[in-house]
Amino acid sequence: MSTATAQPATAPPREPGRFDRLRNAPKLVRWLAFGTIVGNIVIVLTGVAVRLSGSGLGCPTWPKCTDDSYTNTPEYGIHGYIEFGNRLLTFVLSAIVGAAIILVWLQRRRRRSLVWLSLAQFFGIVAQAVVGGITVLTGLNPWTVSAHFLVSMALIYAGYAFWHRTGEGDGPREWRVGVPLRWLARAIPIAAGLTIVIGTVVTGSGPHSGDRGAGRTGFDPALVSQLHADAVFLLIGLTIGGVFAFRAVPVARNAVLALLVVELAQGLIGYVQYFTHLPVLLVALHVLGAAVLWVYAVRVLFTVRERPTVA
Structure with missing residues (x-):
């Protein structure tokens, strides 16, 4: 057994x-x-x-x-x-x-x-x-x-x-669009950055200094506000161009469309605050909107390329 x-x-x-x-x-x-x-x-x-x-x-x-x-x-x-x-x-x-x-x-x-x-x-x-x-x-x-x-x-x-x-992965960067559209994707956040920089000059020329004894830039607020508006129009123009240029790349087109919505909302707040003599609540919303707009502008740049996963 x-x-x-x-x-x-x-x-x-x-x-x-x-x-x-x-x-x-x-x-x-x-x-x-x-x-x-x-x-x-x-x-x-x-x-x-x-x-x-x-x-x-x-x-x-x-x-x-x-x-x-x-x-x-x-x-x-x-x-x-x-x-x-x-x-x-x-x-x-x-x-x-x-x-x-x-x-x-x-x-x-x-x-x-x-x-x-x-x-x-x-x-x-x-x-x-x-x-x-x-x-x-x-x-x-x-x-x-x-x-x-x-x-x-x-x-x-x-x-x-x-x-x-x-x-995303750590593979080599791969572009979803050709060279001209890559430059458009770069131009959009550059224009957004220019708009924000000029916006800080507008703020430094306006009444909300943070303290009664704080100095101002000395620039004419109306003049720098107009320059800021010109930069906004440039940004919106580039964004609208991106809506049509990126139509073959859905992820990029969706990013540009979302940015356009943020820009229009931010522009509306900007105009209302200007013509209502800068009430603090609208100024706060405008500054918050600038940060959100910057995120969406940067997002456009990252949607036109990808990195595959590598072993």
Whole structure:
């Protein structure tokens, strides 16, 4: 009579631990990248709240809030809380960026492009803090205020590039359109950037300086507003051209159509705020609209090319 040979017991597969899951979490990386875009837009919105409420010097020095305190003090009232709250949001954004950098580095499939794009956010925040400090120390000089806003626009661009790269591969760049349409896709965000830059000059020439003692650029507000409107017309013209030029590439055409809707809404807000003498609520919406418009303009550029996944 034969006897059955005892089979060794097979060990059950080990459940992945929390650290193992973090090392293979591309979706979480993508969410953190999206968080950098949202965080930068929120900081833009709180920054305009500081300016419109006259709280630009609610914390009159930097890096401290006052000479004796890193936090706001009651003597500066609500203005101190508004300005200090805006500063605190920088730490929230820094935490998101720090988590993104660590997680990108921990991934088993570490992607060099994501490492550099996450680090770009870090260095951008450092630059933003330095420019913000100079802005306070110069008593809200309108040119440093403009630079402070434009650094946020650069961070939004880098954040969008970071987010977009998390959803594509690392293969060589492949264009969906020919050379002339590539230049059109580049011209649209360039025109959007020009519009935003001139818009900061308009702001620096207008009444909402952030503090009663802050200086102005000295330019005629009506003149720079007209120049800003001309840049808007250029942007809208290029966008309408893109609607027809990209009709064979649905993803690009949809991006241009969405941008056109944002532009028309932003233009309407701009005209209403101008003819109603710049009420603070409309000014805040216009600044928020500028950040959203910038995202949609950058999106157009990224829809005309793709990167395949490689082993």
